Amino acid sequence: MSKVRAHISVSADGYVAGPNQSLENPLGEGGESLHDWVVALKAWRERHGMEGGEVNASTPVVEESLVGVSAEIMGRGMFGGGPGPWGDDPWPGWWGEEPPFHRPVFVVTHHEREPLTLADTTFTFVTGGIESALAQAREAAAGRDVLISGGADVINQYLAAGLADELELHVVPIFLGGGARLFDGVGPEVELEQVRAVEAPGVTHVKYRVVK
Amino acid sequence: MSKVRAHISVSADGYVAGPNQSLENPLGEGGESLHDWVVALKAWRERHGMEGGEVNASTPVVEESLVGVSAEIMGRGMFGGGPGPWGDDPWPGWWGEEPPFHRPVFVVTHHEREPLTLADTTFTFVTGGIESALAQAREAAAGRDVLISGGADVINQYLAAGLADELELHVVPIFLGGGARLFDGVGPEVELEQVRAVEAPGVTHVKYRVVK
Numbered sequence: 001m002s003k004v005r006a007h008i009s010v011s012a013d014g015y016v017a018g019p020n021q022s023l024e025n026p027l028g029e030g031g032e033s034l035h036d037w038v039v040a041l042k043a044w045r046e047r048h049g050m051e052g053g054e055v056n057a058s059t060p061v062v063e064e065s066l067v068g069v070s071a072e073i074m075g076r077g078m079f080g081g082g083p084g085p086w087g088d089d090p091w092p093g094w095w096g097e098e099p100p101f102h103r104p105v106f107v108v109t110h111h112e113r114e115p116l117t118l119a120d121t122t123f124t125f126v127t128g129g130i131e132s133a134l135a136q137a138r139e140a141a142a143g144r145d146v147l148i149s150g151g152a153d154v155i156n157q158y159l160a161a162g163l164a165d166e167l168e169l170h171v172v173p174i175f176l177g178g179g180a181r182l183f184d185g186v187g188p189e190v191e192l193e194q195v196r197a198v199e200a201p202g203v204t205h206v207k208y209r210v211v212k
Numbered sequence: 213m214s215k216v217r218a219h220i221s222v223s224a225d226g227y228v229a230g231p232n233q234s235l236e237n238p239l240g241e242g243g244e245s246l247h248d249w250v251v252a253l254k255a256w257r258e259r260h261g262m263e264g265g266e267v268n269a270s271t272p273v274v275e276e277s278l279v280g281v282s283a284e285i286m287g288r289g290m291f292g293g294g295p296g297p298w299g300d301d302p303w304p305g306w307w308g309e310e311p312p313f314h315r316p317v318f319v320v321t322h323h324e325r326e327p328l329t330l331a332d333t334t335f336t337f338v339t340g341g342i343e344s345a346l347a348q349a350r351e352a353a354a355g356r357d358v359l360i361s362g363g364a365d366v367i368n369q370y371l372a373a374g375l376a377d378e379l380e381l382h383v384v385p386i387f388l389g390g391g392a393r394l395f396d397g398v399g400p401e402v403e404l405e406q407v408r409a410v411e412a413p414g415v416t417h418v419k420y421r422v423v424k
Contacts, residue, residue: 012381012404012420013395014226030400169224171383173406173420177399183225187389188242192224194385197411204409206416208224208385 002141004134006148006155007065007168009034009203011176016152019178026080026094028179034172037203038062048100057200065168070144071137072101073130075154076109077180079123086113093123104140106133108154130157152180159186159210167192168207214353216346218360218367219277219380221246221415223388228364231390238292238306240391246384249415250274260312269412277380282356283349284313285342287366288321289392291335298325305335316352318345320366342369364392371398371422379404380419 018028081091230240293303
């Protein structure tokens with residue numbers, strides 16, 4: 001059965017990006033530290049064309065997060081380029097000529113744009129809201145899973161709408177003190193069941209199933 | 213070396229009590245569920261004069277949290293009785309004639325009041341702020357540890373002031389959607405180191421050391 005999965009790194013105080021996000025500082029002040037644990041991993045570095053890296057308790061968690069996912073949804077903020085219309089020289093994403101996704105990516109945005117193909121990743125820009133993006137992603141995934149990769153706003157919307165099946169938090173031992181708050185607008189009507197927790201160097205992975 | 217320890221149950225979205233706290237509903241809407249995991253434990257039930265209960269992965273965490281602590285600090289909100297002066301018939305606390313603390317408790321409040329002794333627990337009301345409460349608690353603990361037991365506001369104040377040494381979160385798989393937010397006002401200058409994470413039924417325990 002095809003699942004809708006979300007996973008994201010979050011600070012101990014519940015932020016997925018720090019204060020004052022900008023083009024120069026897309027994860028906000030202090031936000032880069034959210035990903036220290038994953039950038040150190042061999043499993044992540046290989047996927048991003050980098051050498052070396054650690055194998056530790058986070059490795060199977062990251063490997064599992066990649067298996068079975070055949071389409072991905074992200075928000076305009078995560079794709080980047082600032083708010084508003086795309087303009088004549090539209091932002092190509094943060095990831096250069098060879099994005100690390102290797103699957104169709106659906107970008108939820110208020111502004112129309114033609115699809116963008118870079119190497120084996122095609123970005124499709126969806127202006128019809130989260131349900132439309134999910135329908136298109138499900139079709140592209142052809143029975144395999146759909147990943148909601150962020151940011152906070154898009155994950156919050158899918159959770160609040162009851163459309164996510166699985167949520168994994170990578171809880172990092174830092175305080176950001178402000179920024180993009182995960183779970184804003186998600187209320188007690190969304191029921192969770194704890195699936196597992198994994199202690200790893202510099203991070204705790206907590207996986208939940210959304211009770212339907 | 214005497215340590216200042218804080219531990220508290222928190223929802224997945226970072227609240228230690230739900231919305232609309234009141235005398236009838238001290239933990240706010242949905243907040244009672246924060247403690248389901250601990251109320252089920254034999255280790256907790258014994259301490260509160262109740263029979264039965266489970267032994268599971270949470271048991272050593274709870275036992276550890278009780279060992280070596282000889283004084284406790286809580287906020288006025290946790291002691292209860294509503295805000296403002298104590299009045300002629302002052303609130304005796306939530307816990308009846310035999311409070312479960314069995315050690316001196318220091319209540320941080322804006323309103324003066326004589327100490328209150330119930331069985332083997334004496335509540336001392338401290339109007340001089342968190343530093344004064346800590347000095348008195350340290351003296352009472354005579355070299356053993358001091359527990360900051362809540363609520364959110366008092367824990368946040370001790371963390372922000374750099375006065376806590378250890379923090380353990382009992383992360384419960386529920387969304388409260390509002391209420392008393394842990395870590396409000398605690399900024400990135402407070403550095404954490406993850407000590408351990410423990411998966412247990414219906415809760416994940418994550419322990420941090422505050423880096424000094």
